[in-house]
Amino acid sequence: MNRCSWSTKNDRLMQYHDLEWGVPILESNRLFECFALEIFQASLNWLTVLQRRQALRIAFSEFDPLRLSSYSPDEIQQVIKDVCVKFS
Numbered sequence: 001m002n003r004c005s006w007s008t009k010n011d012r013l014m015q016y017h018d019l020e021w022g023v024p025i026l027e028s029n030r031l032f033e034c035f036a037l038e039i040f041q042a043s044l045n046w047l048t049v050l051q052r053r054q055a056l057r058i059a060f061s062e063f064d065p066l067r068l069s070s071y072s073p074d075e076i077q078q079v080i081k082d083v084c085v086k087f088s
Contacts, residue, residue: 012050033063044087055086 007017025031037056040049049056059082061067071079 010047013047016046016050029063029065032065033057036060036063048087052086056083059083059086 001018003014003017004021007013007021025034037049037053040056057063059079
């Protein structure tokens with residue numbers, strides 16, 4: 001298999017490259033997850049985002065936009081706190 005050079009630096013990156021990179025996403029929650037992860041990637045490297053992906057899924061209710069949109073202000077503050085702890 002031909003791989004991009006960035007994907008050969010780490011097993012997690014290689015797995016992401018081989019199984020997800022360039023694969024169309026048609027399911028809305030998965031697409032929302034990808035958008036959200038890209039936002040985190042703006043200030044972090046992609047490997048860091050991938051390493052914390054499961055924690056982000058938990059913090060963001062499996063990236064379910066309907067559930068997230070119904071969060072109370074207290075729940076939003078808890079998510080912010082959880083994410084800050086997981087990325088520190």
